[in-house]
Amino acid sequence: MSYYDPKDLRKFGRITEWSESLGEKFFDYYNSVFKDGALTPREKSLIALAVAHTEMCPYCIDAYTKDGLERGITKEEMMEAVHVGAAIKSGATLVHGVMMMNKVNKLDS
Amino acid sequence: MSQTKVLQSLHKRQSPLAQTERQLKILEDGIFANGDAPKFGHKIQQSLGGPLKTVNLDILQVNLGYMCNQVCAHCHVDAGPDRKEIMTKETMEHCLKVMESSAVKTLDLTGGAPEMNPNFRWFVTQAKARGVNEIIVRSNLTIIVANKKYHDLPEFFAQQQVHVVSSMPHWTKEKTDRQRGSGVFEDSIKALKMLNDVGYGMPGSSLTLDLVYNPSGAFLPGDQEALCQDFKERLDQSFGIKFNGLFALTNLPISRFLDYLIASDNYEDYMWALVESFNPAAAQAVMCLNTLSVSWEGYLFDCDFNQMLQMPINDSRQHIAQYQDDLMQGRLIKISQHCYGCTAGAGSSCQGAVT
Incomplete structure (x- = not known):
């Protein structure tokens, strides 16, 4: 048995039951973020999909893959978005290599 | 996710789902039988304060037959x-007599491929002569290029000022062919160009060409306006194709789409998605309030979906030959759990979103 149950995604709204005010504030904010603004909901959906992967959140991957399909986003567009997330994630790892280089240079030059 | 490979109808394959009783049993079981999800009738009662009843007859939707040159994976017919x-x-x-005697505004022709009925052109011409405001032909597009005898359909449509409504599940070949069959995308593009050439969908033209989008898998349609914009940009950029509007339709869980949902293990999640997207505003505007669906044999139904589930109207006069105006005044509409498909999200009708 996995810790993650896909059915739990449908229960997400229930977090409000144990803290109504904070839960409602969160969902108000969340729903506002995804409305049409300087970015289109389609662009926001692709950003959400990329972040879902970098956060490795199964619920979010489930939700935003489906959201993308509903918006007519193609699988090629989705995969490119995932690569953007992966590139930033690996870049974030590699850029720390400069710290390592600095330390080596300080200690052993 | 696997996609059912469809080459023959459920009927021809002698699938258990070709039996409508079997489909209705599946719809009533599962999440509805164990009380996890509210039944559609309960939800309607809760949001409208009473059951769904007809209001008047605006649209006479006539199914000219189940014959079609395509075998689409999700065909509800x-x-x-x-x-x-x-x-x-x-x-x-009999249908023409109803057009003469009633206040019906729109004749909506569907199938199968309605153009394959040998009396199709005669019927359109006669309906036009009866002065019906609008004649819609739901064309699968490929029929226009399927055989020489259909090549002049665009001219015929234009001559009769028919409103053409055509299926187009996506602006990519891959998704369209997967749902509608190999080669359908390219043939559809050819047919759309032929329709554009006679003026359909062109700026300033009175000839209307609308596209129907329905999702290619087990998910609901997104925002109709945004999808329309995407389709317009992509079809224009890639092929120079123009059209007027796009109707985003929800796939209802019946017939071949039900078969697909079950085979791909998506049925329960899909039903939950429909139930949880119930929109009371859409429930107030469902198409069965002002539509009458006529089967190829002349029997009457609340909608095309009820027709395919063999749920005739709730009246002893169940044939078009017996039509009287009071049939559309306050008659109770027959429902089952597939009806959630018309009330999900922005709602879904043969004219697209209803909110």
């Missing part, structure tokens, strides 16, 4: 080349 059911001229004459 279970149509295909192996289906031989065709409306007779006599039944068409």
Whole structure:
């Protein structure tokens, strides 16, 4: 048995039951973020999909893959978005290599 | 996710789902039988304060037969080349009488491929002569290029000022062909160009060409306006194709789409998605309030979906030959759990979103 149950995604709204005010504030904010603004909901959906992967959140991957399909986003567009997330994630790892280089240079030059 | 490979109708394959009783049992079981999800009737009672009843007759939707040159994976009619059911001229004459005597505004012709009925052109011409405001032909597009005898359909449509409504599940070949069959995308593009050439969908033209989008898998349609914008940009940029509007339709869980949902293990999640997207505003505007659906044999139904589930209208007069105006005044609408498909999200009707 996995810790993650896909059915739990449908229960997400229930977090409000144990803290109504904070839960409602969160969902108000969340729903506002995804409305049409300087970015289109389609662009926001692709950003959400990329972040879902970098956060490795199964619920979010489930939700935003489906959201993308509903918006007519193609699988090629989705995969490119995932690569953007992966590139930033690996870049974030590699850029720390400069710290390592600095330390080596300080200690052993 | 695997996609069911469809080459024959459920009917021809003698699938258990070709039996409508089997489909209705599946719809009533599962999440509805164990009380996890509210039944559609309960939800309607809760949001409208009473059951769904007809209001008046605006649209007469006539199914000219189940014969079709395509075998689409999600067809709710279970149509295909192996289906031989065709409306007779006599039944068409009964429909024409209703157009004369009632206040019906729109004649909506569907199938199968309605153009394959040998009396199709006669029927359209006669309906036009009866002065019906609008004649819609739901064309699968590929029929126009399927055989030489159909090549002049765009000219015929234009001559009769028919409103053409065509299926186009996506602006990519891959998704369209997967749902509608190999080669369908390219043939659809050819047919759309032929329609554009006679003026359909062109700026300043009175000839209307709308596209129907329905999702290619087990998910609901997104925002109709945004999808329309995307389709317009992509089809224009890639092929120079123009069209007027796009109707985003939800796939209802019946017939071949139900078969697909079950085979791909998506049925329960899909039903939950429909139930949880119930929109009371859409429930107030469902198409069965002002539509009457006529089967190829002339029997009457609240909608095309009830027709395919063999749920005739709630009245003893169940044939078009018996039509009287009071049939559309306050008659109770027959429902089952598939009806959630018309009330999900922005709602879904044969004219697209309803909110």
